[in-house]
Amino acid sequence: MNAPHKLLVLYTGGTIGMQMSADGLVPAAGFEARLRAEQAAHPERPAPDWVFRELAPPIDSANMTQSHWLAMRDAIVAAVEEDGCDAVLLLHGTDTLAYSAAALSFLLLGLGVPVLLTGSMQPAGVPGSDAWPNLFGALAELARGVTPGVHLYFAGHLLHGARTSKLRSEDFDAFAEVARPRHGQAAAELPATLTWRQPRQPANVAALPLFPGLQAAHVQALLASGVQALLLECYGSGTGPSDDEALLAALREAHARGVVLAAISQCAEGHVEFGVYAAGSRLAATGLVSGGGMTREAALAKLFALLGAGLAPAEVEHWFALDLCGELRD
Structure with a gap:
């Protein structure tokens, strides 16, 4: 919960740094200079010391x-390993x-430093934009100290990275x-193959x-189509x-x-409990593993991370059903 000594600001693009083109708003490079100018104009805003990195080219997140x-990983x-950063703000x-x-x-399971993601609904520089309030609000949170793990900061709220939509x-x-x-049951201990040290492959x-x-x-x-996992x-x-x-047979065969x-x-506040209805039990019998109350974002990301670590299908099913970072348990 200590304030970071060296923060990485990682800019990936998005609305926060967009500028107008003939076709409308597009991601733009050069955001570091704009951020430093804004910070210099408001020295009263709390912010840790930071270094800046930019993914090139910056992207519209619709193309993620x-x-x-x-x-990003x-x-x-x-x-963290090479530059000694002890916190990250990702735009x-x-x-x-x-x-x-x-x-x-x-x-980034087990990384041991806070990683905050933020952005904005309107570009920086637009009158009344939420860009600077979100960015400097996230910096202020980090200056006060944030627990290790991945978080999303938006509109004054610090949110859990794997429970937000x-x-x-x-x-x-x-x-x-x-x-x-x-x-749900929490994983007692993470194997090395699931921690931040394990490089991943696409899945x-x-x-x-x-x-x-x-x-x-x-x-x-x-x-x-060759899918390794279907949610x-x-x-x-x-x-x-x-x-x-025929549908049940297709699932069983796969x-x-x-x-x-x-x-x-599908329910915004729902969770899976197969045994409540016979219809759920028959579907589960094809080989489905329950994602409990996970969001779509968390379930897809978890499958990607598990498969990308090279785990066998049975291992993926085992770890998918366990809580790894608070996606299934408060």
Whole structure:
């Protein structure tokens, strides 16, 4: 909880640093000079000493990919191991901010320093923008001391990196921790293969919301695309079409050949509990592992991190069901 001695500010792009072009707002480089000028104009704002790094080229977070997550992870690890940084502030676009916060939560398990992600709904420099309040608010939080782990700071709130979703597309108060039931068994000890020291590889992970009219052919086509894991967003407490034998057979066959099948609830405040309804039990019997009250962002990121560590399907299922960083337990 001590204030950092050397903070890395890692700029990835996003609305916070965007500037106008002929086609509209686009990510722009050179944000360090703008940040230093703003800080010099307001020396009363608390902020740790910081160094600046920028991912090149800066991106619109709507274009976020797994390779960007891995680049962020590598930059953070290098800053801690090689440059002696003891905290990180990562500037990011809002469209996929919650996804990246969740991904880094699992890619940096056990790192031992605070990592805060923030961004803004309007660019820095726009009158009334939330950019500087969010950025300097995050710096002030770090100056006061933040517990190790990945956090998201937005609109004056410090949020858990693996429990947060974007709920609004226009309001400054766009993010919140989703009020899902949180219970489950915590991992007693993390193996070295799951900690921040373990480099990761890309993984082919997909999500599919269940909906009335979903056909077995839809599921078969997705499973035939080479996915290593499929996250089903089920109804309610984990139910789905239990009378479609072709669909159930497609899931069973995929699981038998090593595809990890996981389930979360579509409900904003729901969680999976397969045994409540027969429809849930039949779906679970195809090989699904419960994601409890995890958000979509957390479940996808967790599957990516586990598969990217090279774990076998059975190992992925084992660790997916356990709480690793507070995604399943308060």
